[in-house]
Amino acid sequence: MTDDRSFERTARSWLETGPTEAPERVIDAAFVEIASTPQERDWHVPWRLPKMNPFARALIGVAAVAVLVIGGLRLLPATSGTIGGVPTASPTTTPAASAAAVASPRFPLTGTFTSTLMGYSIKIADGWVAEPATIPWDTATDNGPPGVDSITMTGTDSSLGVASQPIPAGSTYEQFLVQFHKNTVPGVPTGCDGGDPSTWKSVQIGPETGVLQQLCNATIAFADVGGRIYRFAWGSDTFNTNQHITEAEFKDLLKTVTFAPTAAKSPVAP
Amino acid sequence: MARTTPEAEVDRDLVELARKGDREAFAVLVHQVSDSLYTVAHRILRDPGLAEDALQNALVLAWRRLPHLREPDRFEAWFHRILVHACYDESQRARQWTAHVRVLPVDGPTTPDESAAVADRDQLERAFRRLPMDQRAVFVLHHYLGLPLVEIAQMLEIPAGTARSRLHYAIRGLRAAIEAESESTAQEGRLA
Numbered sequence: 001m002t003d004d005r006s007f008e009r010t011a012r013s014w015l016e017t018g019p020t021e022a023p024e025r026v027i028d029a030a031f032v033e034i035a036s037t038p039q040e041r042d043w044h045v046p047w048r049l050p051k052m053n054p055f056a057r058a059l060i061g062v063a064a065v066a067v068l069v070i071g072g073l074r075l076l077p078a079t080s081g082t083i084g085g086v087p088t089a090s091p092t093t094t095p096a097a098s099a100a101a102v103a104s105p106r107f108p109l110t111g112t113f114t115s116t117l118m119g120y121s122i123k124i125a126d127g128w129v130a131e132p133a134t135i136p137w138d139t140a141t142d143n144g145p146p147g148v149d150s151i152t153m154t155g156t157d158s159s160l161g162v163a164s165q166p167i168p169a170g171s172t173y174e175q176f177l178v179q180f181h182k183n184t185v186p187g188v189p190t191g192c193d194g195g196d197p198s199t200w201k202s203v204q205i206g207p208e209t210g211v212l213q214q215l216c217n218a219t220i221a222f223a224d225v226g227g228r229i230y231r232f233a234w235g236s237d238t239f240n241t242n243q244h245i246t247e248a249e250f251k252d253l254l255k256t257v258t259f260a261p262t263a264a265k266s267p268v269a270p
Numbered sequence: 271m272a273r274t275t276p277e278a279e280v281d282r283d284l285v286e287l288a289r290k291g292d293r294e295a296f297a298v299l300v301h302q303v304s305d306s307l308y309t310v311a312h313r314i315l316r317d318p319g320l321a322e323d324a325l326q327n328a329l330v331l332a333w334r335r336l337p338h339l340r341e342p343d344r345f346e347a348w349f350h351r352i353l354v355h356a357c358y359d360e361s362q363r364a365r366q367w368t369a370h371v372r373v374l375p376v377d378g379p380t381t382p383d384e385s386a387a388v389a390d391r392d393q394l395e396r397a398f399r400r401l402p403m404d405q406r407a408v409f410v411l412h413h414y415l416g417l418p419l420v421e422i423a424q425m426l427e428i429p430a431g432t433a434r435s436r437l438h439y440a441i442r443g444l445r446a447a448i449e450a451e452s453e454s455t456a457q458e459g460r461l462a
């Protein structure tokens with residue numbers, strides 16, 4: 001088995017030996033588990049929107065504005081604003097509104113999810129489903145599971161995706177944000193990219209101060225902690241603002257974060 | 271051997287139904303791809319029990335994550351990626367155990383030709399078990415499923431260069447291990 005051709009022939013022949021059919025009992029066992037396993041909701045932030053003809057896009061745009069205006073007028077007295085609305089339409093949460101959200105929360109944050117891969121902990125409510133990431137967060141190709149921790153907020157149509165990685169060698173946190181923003185722009189409607197990172201508003205994430213990139217049906221909070229970039233992305237399945245978590249709830253959630261950058265295991269993705 | 275590869279056609283409508291939570295549609299899809307998934311897992315892990323666990327975990331995980339599938343036409347490739355990661359997980363769980371397992375040589379053959387072939391396979395088996403999981407996966411996908419490296423890279427969501435280097439190092443590692451073992455056997459023969 002010295003030459004390449006002989007080696008490959010032997011290797012292929014060796015690989016051919018072995019079972020050729022999946023055991024039925026394994027499939028049956030899987031389906032017993034699947035019978036009681038819910039699917040994850042698709043919280044994915046739509047970086048790339050499907051192609052649509054200009055007329056249909058305009059029509060949907062008009063309809064969306066109408067829904068937002070009518071919905072906003074109906075809900076204005078009762079709500080404090082929802083993360084994921086059109087940026088200019090989202091009212092800023094005042095300290096009073098935030099305090100009210102803490103005083104009577106819709107979702108008492110009684111549990112804790114700790115991510116050893118990403119190096120942080122966050123409070124979660126009863127019934128929320130946390131799915132830890134299993135591979136490093138690759139900012140270039142994927143902003144969903146399995147490269148991010150996914151927390152499904154049962155009772156809403158919203159989910160939280162959290163990931164972190166060391167600041168790439170030769171780069172800075174600010175440069176990372178600029179690049180991340182550039183990656184965002186081609187995939188979202190005009191005006192939904194959150195603007196230049198230097199204009200992003202600050203937000204409290206645990207004991208740290210981060211920034212918020214406000215998209216149109218998602219919001220992403222970033223922080224630089226101990227040489228790692230952390231990203232907390234809120235997204236939703238629908239444009240039904242009644243089903244979303246509110247801006248105050250998202251910010252309250254961010255305040256519960258504790259960071260452990262030195263314990264994080266996730267490297268920079270290749 | 272008729273092998274279902276990730277290029278094979280699956281019913282896009284079934285994938286869409288399964289994405290929306292139709293378990294029966296998912297069951298049909300699973301029966302179309304499960305043989306391929308299991309045989310690949312078996313070739314990567316070299317252990318029927320671990321391959322069964324990897325398959326079962328991959329099936330459940332695929333069901334849960336199906337709504338995240340962006341391209342229904344890439345269903346099989348996506349499913350194989352989940353399986354490969356399930357194999358990585360299983361190997362991690364089994365690492366402690368396999369560290370203490372000694373691979374026994376296969377039973378002796380009867381003719382010289384068979385002897386050489388079986389010895390080669392035995393050497394391959396031992397050498398393959400020493401490879402890292404990510405190299406094993408690329409080696410199996412390339413030499414067993416016959417997938418081009420570009421497709422493997424897309425499937426595993428790694429750069430094409432990474433897929434190429436993993437295959438290169440796998441082959442180099444296998445050859446080095448086999449040659450070292452042959453040399454060692456020859457020396458033992460001379461000493462005897």
